[in-house]
Amino acid sequence: MFSRSPLISQNRPGLFRQILRKSCARARFLATATTSSHVTRPYTFHIGASWAGKPEDPSAKRKVPFPEDTLIGGWRDKMLAWPKAVQSKNAGEDFFFIQEMRNGSGVSFGVADGVGGWVDSGVDPSLFSQALMFHAHRYSRNAWAGEPEIDPTMDYEEREQIEGWEMTPYECLDLAYGGVLREKFVQAGSSTACIISLNASSGVLRSANLGDSGFSIIRGTSIIHRQKAQTHFFNCPKQLTKLPANAGRKFARACVDSPSEADVFEMKLRDGDIVVSYTDGFSDNVFPEEMLRICRLLSRSGGTEEEQVQAMADRMVDYSRKCMYNKTRISPFERDAARQGMFFRGGKPDDVTIVTALVRETS
Incomplete structure (x- = not known):
């Protein structure tokens, strides 16, 4: 088993559906109430994203990234062009995606964390997480967030070809994993993943989470849902x-x-x-109540919704980086280690990636 450093070193999917080809994802996304088909939807989602890779180990083996002229390499660079305030060359072994779903029916987004235990085997963990998020984006862009809005005058075959199909985050994860297994450039590796879809017609959030990445939902002054991490044992997530x-x-x-x-x-x-x-670079270093305070503070700071959610993502990444290098402050990771009878002091240096979404009901 591969586990997280620094404490412990260490069905194939059945869904394969044909998708329609479209252009690569935009570097930024705002799901608006009025879509390209002029359908007014009651929910709008404002999205922010930020990330920071931890300093690279100079003694580690040289990494070979996806070339810029490949589909994944080009898409990766577009995602990394997302405007943010945190200064960071790359996302390290983490990656993410943000994608408008078919006909403006919603938005799909997710985060993935390549498991670092493969480094000793000469495998670059970032390749798996980047490929997984690329394929999640690829499947999401042609799928509906909910039930397809079918034209009843068309026959079945026409509707299937033109109108597309509904996809849940679980199906997206399954399909994306199959895409990674077929990627020749990714020879080996593993990753956690959290994929979320937001439906612009119903306001329904759906998610699929494997491992110790995750998400929380904040409503007013409370965290009303916090995804529980999945692990085989301490510091070894499902992957x-x-x-x-x-x-x-x-x-x-x-x-x-x-x-x-x-x-x-x-x-x-x-x-x-x-x-x-x-x-987990965030959840291992920042307590839930601290996340809540950051989001509440910035939601009252003025500015547009886009500016607020981006500021939240930037502030949380920046704060987690400060916490992970503080050895005098008790961290969530230190507390979890203590529960297992292990000693660890302070924060845990790691890559950190955040995607935030603010929900607005327009009608």
């Missing part, structure tokens, strides 16, 4: 895995978890709700 070709006894103990093991969740959101998705 989607691709084993190297002709894997031998060396990888006999590697975790090979299935998308079917993901926790799924569904909830109807209200005007003013805030959704915060994050990798």
